[in-house]
Amino acid sequence: MTAPYLNDERLVDLLIEQATAGLGSEELAELETLISRYPNTDRTEIERTVAALTLAGEFKEEPLPARVRERVLTAESAMRGRAATSDLTERARSRTPAAAAPSRAGAQAGWWAAAAAVLIAIAGWYPRLASRPVVAAADSGRAELIASTPGLVRWEFAPPGGPAPKAASGDVVWDPVSQRGYLRLKGLDANDARQSQYQLWIFDGERDDRYPVDGGVFDIPAGRTEVVIPIVARLRVGKPALFAVTVEKPGGVVVSGRERIAVLAKAAST
């Protein structure tokens, strides 16, 4: 049986054009007007027909490059991580009224310049994996990890390019065996999670620098001078070389634009 809308030549022309080359705004508006005359119309019938016919093209399918595959997996991981932890983030937000966005980060020109120097060779940031976003303080867990892990490694946060007006500080402890660690930060401004969140990135010396590990997003509650945040990487980080915290949109990003780097920590001692 032919659906009624298929007798409307102009409507079908527009649906075909939309499915094959796309429509401009005026044509799109016209399409919406026309299709509204046919309630319960499946507007994807033509589009699905076009997609099905595409499969008859004589082009050979090329294998998906491994690098692209990894990008897709990374993005999926980040998407799933954000969805799974949005509730945690929301709860943390409700417990700790957010203060102003971390605007100080934008004023620390020396930090930006130093960060840019450190990262100058990096063509583009694509996180290799996403870990669980982190939101809660974990002082006792950090202390327990330090006490029970002889092979623990530690990195200090320090401005890499000279003094900052109000330098943030802190450290990272990381157990390469259990792949667990904690981020301890002091002096970072509280963030308004509705506007921005902090995001951790881990550069792995055994991997391509263009693909830092996404360490998840976290918030700095108002009134806290120090926060301890657990790091849980779902894929192995072989040789951490640099930790970076950026300020990103709520929920974090898959690819950081690096415009707002809050702190950096390079491997210093083991």
Next chain:
Amino acid sequence: MPDSVLIRIARGESAAVNECIDGFGALVWSLARRLSPNRDDAEDAVQEIFMDVWKSAARFDPAQGSEKVFIATIARRRLIDRLRRHATRPQFAGEEELDALGFAEPGTRGEISSEAERAAEAIAQLGPDQQRVIELAVLHGLTHSEIASRTGMPLGTVKTQMRRGLIKARELLGIEAAGDGGGA
């Protein structure tokens, strides 16, 4: 019969994500390469397409078509949107390339999916003009006006041939309307 990979993705099974990329990565990559202005853009597009697939997986209905068609629909939609957003055109629209790529004859390809064979059979049942205009639109992304210019057919004829050909192909392929007013 095992659940489709898309249904398992919709249920949150992480293993299905890898299976989906293994099973359809080549299709998506090939479409992206053909409908993107360059390789870098194609890589970005692939990532966006698979994100769209994950988000849309719950809408997949096996009764309306195969997973391959579902994913190809999403891929084409995203690729066309990107081309329009960036006001770019894929770099394959030269005469030589137009001649080089066409629809396969039924039964002429060695490793071919059942979906591709069905599509080839449907195309083969269309008239020559219908095949030509659909080929230029579907495989090369040309607009009605561009097809008229390329073929010398009047614009009205292009539209008529396209419309009749696609409606017939829809019937031959058994494309069914989605129950909720939309498919992929």
